[in-house]
Amino acid sequence: xxxxxxxxxxxxxxxxxxxxxxxxxxxxxxxxxxxxxxxxxxxxxxxxxxxxxxxxxxxxxxxxxxxxxxxxxxxxxxxxxxxxxxxxxxxxxxxxxxxxxxxxxxxxxxxxxxxxxxxxxxxxxxxxxxxxxxxxxxxxxxxxxxxxxxxxxxxxxxxxxxxxxxxxxxxxxxxxxxxxxxxxxxxxxxxxxxxxxxxxxxxxxxxxxxxxxxxxxxxxxxxxxxxxxxxxxxxxxxxxxxxxxxxxxxxxxxxxxxxxxxxxxxxxxxxxxxxxxxxxxxxxxxxxxxxxxxxxxxxxxxxxxxxxxxxxxxxxxxxxxxxx
Ligand SMILES: Nc1ncnc2c1ncn2[C@@H]1O[C@H](COP(=O)(O)OP(=O)(O)OP(=O)(O)O)[C@@H](O)[C@H]1O
Ligand SMILES: [Mg+2]
Numbered sequence: 417x418x419x420x421x422x423x424x425x426x427x428x429x430x431x432x433x434x435x436x437x438x439x440x441x442x443x444x445x446x447x448x449x450x451x452x453x454x455x456x457x458x459x460x461x462x463x464x465x466x467x468x469x470x471x472x473x474x475x476x477x478x479x480x481x482x483x484x485x486x487x488x489x490x491x492x493x494x495x496x497x498x499x500x501x502x503x504x505x506x507x508x509x510x511x512x513x514x515x516x517x518x519x520x521x522x523x524x525x526x527x528x529x530x531x532x533x534x535x536x537x538x539x540x541x542x543x544x545x546x547x548x549x550x551x552x553x554x555x556x557x558x559x560x561x562x563x564x565x566x567x568x569x570x571x572x573x574x575x576x577x578x579x580x581x582x583x584x585x586x587x588x589x590x591x592x593x594x595x596x597x598x599x600x601x602x603x604x605x606x607x608x609x610x611x612x613x614x615x616x617x618x619x620x621x622x623x624x625x626x627x628x629x630x631x632x633x634x635x636x637x638x639x640x641x642x643x644x645x646x647x648x649x650x651x652x653x654x655x656x657x658x659x660x661x662x663x664x665x666x667x668x669x670x671x672x673x674x675x676x677x678x679x680x681x682x683x684x685x686x687x688x689x690x691x692x693x694x695x696x697x698x699x700x701x702x703x704x705x706x707x708x709x710x711x712x713x714x715x716x717x718x719x720x721x722x723x724x725x726x727x728x729x730x731x732x733x734x735x736x737x738x739x740x
Pocket of ligand 1: 457467485486487488489490491492493494658
């Protein structure tokens, strides 16, 4: 019977000693701190539409956080606020001890569309970003930094091609190289791989993952793809449906940081995590919008970590022959 227990009922709070079952990070863990932000728009008849409100989220340095939620719940708006492209109607975002006030080269954005300058070469596009970051750098230094970023995303040899000569995946790589070339404190990605075919998407996910693990990059990424979130994220933020969306919960990824895509489905905790995320998207994102659980505190959304399902436990134990 326990086989079919939904993950939510098996999920245990990360800090069981805490009365509300939530994790309260210390100030040192708050490299990024989203504090009570809301976004509201004027609606017909002098009314106001609240996209989301009272949204709180701390992020640690070097953490990879994915946000998942249905269309219209305000994910891009949150990312734009983090980027400084939009101001919240209420609340504040603190990065490295300072409230965000506008855009900064410390926060690089990778959009779904690559947004390259079509008249510039690959090298020209990346070098343009590098020279905006290091205004006094010599041309040789700018070139060297740009070439290094281009090589990191596997595009060495294509430096002199123009965007029109590149495939969609290659263009997206240039966008990633451009973002990485300025050595941002934070990488913000809004569904960066969603327009790509599955093969290219997988390769780019591998590359982004390798780069982020190697460099300890702090990342906030939006995705609709549950498997992408499981592969990339340390924590997955689940948003209820909008309007008036909320952070329903924050799911800690139990899979080891050192993950292998091909072996992911053999990792203990994988199925519990995947089922939980899908269950949320299919059902709870809607039901929780209508009624949040008793005791829900938007300042400290529940933090859950999957326990092993029976299927996972069997995988962890290995084939029967091995177990004997
Ligand atoms: N200028 C605006 N005026 C009124 N409403 C707006 C405006 N800009 C965005 N919205 C609304 O804010 C909501 C959130 O938009 P947002 O783009 O952040 O959603 P999203 O979660 O990223 O969706 P998707 O998954 O489709 O990208 C949407 O319902 C959208 O219609
Ligand atoms: Mg969006």
